[in-house]
Amino acid sequence: MSDILITKSSPPQSALLTVWGALLALGRGFGRQLWMATRTPAGRIGLPLVALHAIIAVFGPLLAPYLPTEFHLRDQLSSPSWQYWLGTDEYGRDIFSRLLSGARSIITVAALGASLGIALGTFVGMSSGYKGGRTDEVVMRIMDGLMSFPALLLALLVLTTLGSNPQNIVLTIGVVFTPRVARVMRSATLSVKTLEFVQNARLRGEPAAYIIFKEILPNTIPVLTVEASVRLSFAILLASSLGFLGLGVQPPSSDWGLMISESRRFMTTAPWIALAPAAAVATLVIGVNLLAEGIRQAQHLPLIEEDISS
Amino acid sequence: MVRFLVRRISLIVVTLLVVSLAIFLVTEVLPGDVASMILGQGATPSNLAAVREQLGLDRPAPARYLSWIANAAQGDLGDSYVQRRPIVDIVKGRLGNSLILAGFAFLMAVPTAILLGVWAGIKRDSLGDQVISIGSLVAISLPEFVTGVLLMVVFASTLHWLPSSSVLLPGTTPLDRPQILILPALTLTGVLLAYVMRMTRANVIEVMQSHYVRTAILKGLPMRRVIFRHVLPNALLPTISIVAMNVGWMLGGLIIVENVFSYPGIGRLLLTSIQGRDVPLLQAVALLIAATYAVSNLLADLSYSILNPRIRLS
Numbered sequence: 158m159s160d161i162l163i164t165k166s167s168p169p170q171s172a173l174l175t176v177w178g179a180l181l182a183l184g185r186g187f188g189r190q191l192w193m194a195t196r197t198p199a200g201r202i203g204l205p206l207v208a209l210h211a212i213i214a215v216f217g218p219l220l221a222p223y224l225p226t227e228f229h230l231r232d233q234l235s236s237p238s239w240q241y242w243l244g245t246d247e248y249g250r251d252i253f254s255r256l257l258s259g260a261r262s263i264i265t266v267a268a269l270g271a272s273l274g275i276a277l278g279t280f281v282g283m284s285s286g287y288k289g290g291r292t293d294e295v296v297m298r299i300m301d302g303l304m305s306f307p308a309l310l311l312a313l314l315v316l317t318t319l320g321s322n323p324q325n326i327v328l329t330i331g332v333v334f335t336p337r338v339a340r341v342m343r344s345a346t347l348s349v350k351t352l353e354f355v356q357n358a359r360l361r362g363e364p365a366a367y368i369i370f371k372e373i374l375p376n377t378i379p380v381l382t383v384e385a386s387v388r389l390s391f392a393i394l395l396a397s398s399l400g401f402l403g404l405g406v407q408p409p410s411s412d413w414g415l416m417i418s419e420s421r422r423f424m425t426t427a428p429w430i431a432l433a434p435a436a437a438v439a440t441l442v443i444g445v446n447l448l449a450e451g452i453r454q455a456q457h458l459p460l461i462e463e464d465i466s467s
Numbered sequence: 468m469v470r471f472l473v474r475r476i477s478l479i480v481v482t483l484l485v486v487s488l489a490i491f492l493v494t495e496v497l498p499g500d501v502a503s504m505i506l507g508q509g510a511t512p513s514n515l516a517a518v519r520e521q522l523g524l525d526r527p528a529p530a531r532y533l534s535w536i537a538n539a540a541q542g543d544l545g546d547s548y549v550q551r552r553p554i555v556d557i558v559k560g561r562l563g564n565s566l567i568l569a570g571f572a573f574l575m576a577v578p579t580a581i582l583l584g585v586w587a588g589i590k591r592d593s594l595g596d597q598v599i600s601i602g603s604l605v606a607i608s609l610p611e612f613v614t615g616v617l618l619m620v621v622f623a624s625t626l627h628w629l630p631s632s633s634v635l636l637p638g639t640t641p642l643d644r645p646q647i648l649i650l651p652a653l654t655l656t657g658v659l660l661a662y663v664m665r666m667t668r669a670n671v672i673e674v675m676q677s678h679y680v681r682t683a684i685l686k687g688l689p690m691r692r693v694i695f696r697h698v699l700p701n702a703l704l705p706t707i708s709i710v711a712m713n714v715g716w717m718l719g720g721l722i723i724v725e726n727v728f729s730y731p732g733i734g735r736l737l738l739t740s741i742q743g744r745d746v747p748l749l750q751a752v753a754l755l756i757a758a759t760y761a762v763s764n765l766l767a768d769l770s771y772s773i774l775n776p777r778i779r780l781s
Contacts, residue, residue: 302485309719310756314493317741394610401612417616425624435613442608
């Protein structure tokens with residue numbers, strides 16, 4: 158993948174239009190990268206797995222046989238049966254229903270958190286890399302400082318003080334990921350910045366925002382897509398780990414990590430409580446990682462068709 | 468080399484100052500001060516005032532930060548609010564336990580990972596390579612608490628070979644009951660092993676495609692010599708920095724694994740201090756973890772530059 162998108166001339170337009178146009182191009186770019194990934198075996202397994210989880214996240218609660226918080230006090234810790242497909246927990250809550258509602262919360266939180274981190278990181282990394290010089294040095298030092306915390310520790314500290322709710326978890330994931338994304342996007346910017354069409358746009362006197370969004374950003378799409386998929390998988394791991402440590406979505410709502418944490422007390426009598434959410438987290442992250450692998454591999458495949466004009 | 472050392476060590480001091488400031492800011496200046504964090508929701512204004520005075524919170528924040536960091540630099544981390552004894556005493560044994568667990572996992576994971584990674588890289592696309600690649604992808608995808616709980620289901624609740632919880636009697640160390648180390652260390656090993664192995668494999672493949680390796684093969688050197696003299700030294704260098712980068716990850720993993728198995732280490736202490744709203748202890752533990760991270764990064768940089776003349780001499 159080394160297609161270079163060249164804009165011939167720039168009609169006068171507002172900054173807002175520039176950003177909107179760049180976002181459209183970004184969406185198209187992402188779509189194409191995903192489609193390309195289906196040409197690799199990893200992508201062909203990963204994409205359906207991720208899609209399945211996404212569908213469950215959207216429609217799951219409609220399919221759930223019970224309410225996720227509904228107690229069935231006569232059926233505590235019952236093993237999987239026709240009535241309760243995946244068994245029940247210590248309060249007699251249906252595990253299958255809790256799993257479905259947990260899918261929505263973890264996928265929403267992880268996706269929003271990863272998107273926030275990618276947006277902030279891309280913005281910081283690209284502007285810092287484009288600007289260069291002193292500013293770049295100061296900004297990247299601050300990013301290094303943020304990175305000198307292990308991610309989980311920073312997340313735990315922030316959530317302990319701010320209190321744990323979905324908005325704060327999204328915010329935390331965003332903050333934790335920003336410096337990491339910024340570093341990647343900065344080096345991508347540095348390598349595109351020196352190319353002729355960027356110099357060309359500069360000499361035409363284009364504003365910095367235009368050059369960053371319309372000239373450089375479209376050419377970092379391959380890097381950005383891989384980074385986005387990797388970040389999504391880390392976000393799911395981080396969010397579910399926070400849940401396991403009791404700082405995720407608060408009870409009685411269901412959270413996969415918390416379900417696993419609470420299952421430890423019934424390990425010998427009711428192992429299904431642990432196995433169902435464990436399988437759910439595992440398949441989701443494996444799916445995202447396979448997809449990331451597929452996207453990465455597809456970028457090194459020879460191109461079959463390529464329309465630069467679009 | 469001396470100048471390099473001086474520069475790196477002064478950088479680490481700066482990093483630690485920034486990190487300590489960040490910990491202080493996050494825990495003390497964000498909305499919801501320490502007193503209300505400690506007392507929780509049922510706090511009355513007079514309770515709050517009493518706790519604030521007791522902790523010295525009535526002093527301005529910069530003064531509190533300075534005295535905290537100055538004491539910490541002299542090895543005095545203050546007193547735990549819940550346990551009412553010096554934090555240094557609480558932390559000492561815990562830190563040792565964590566180091567034992569981490570060291571054990573590291574010794575199991577890294578040599579195996581390098582061996583498997585080199586083998587998979589040399590035998591690229593063979594059946595063994597594919598099995599290793601898929602296996603490591605799965606291992607990376609499993610969060611530590613999932614691996615830990617799965618191992619627990621198999622080896623503790625079903626087979627009854629190993630204890631499911633790693634609780635220790637006070638005054639004993641994990642080395643007195645080494646069997647409690649096995650499951651936590653295995654859990655920690657999973658991700659580390661997979662990650663280091665994938666990177667080693669990628670590095671070996673990259674070096675194998677280089678011109679100097681092709682030259683070495685074409686001039687008729689035996690394969691064994693090509694691998695040991697030409698491929699490995701160049702492929703293993705980046706692996707060192709990857710292993711070091713993983714220390715940060717491992718510290719995160721340690722927090723989770725210790726909580727999965729109730730292992731009495733620093734990560735378990737971190738969560739206990741969060742749950743007990745013991746802010747002085749929380750700050751101290753966070754600082755300790757961040758410092759460990761910074762020091763291990765320094766050690767990695769040093770070993771990398773000692774092994775790589777291109778960096779040492781520049």
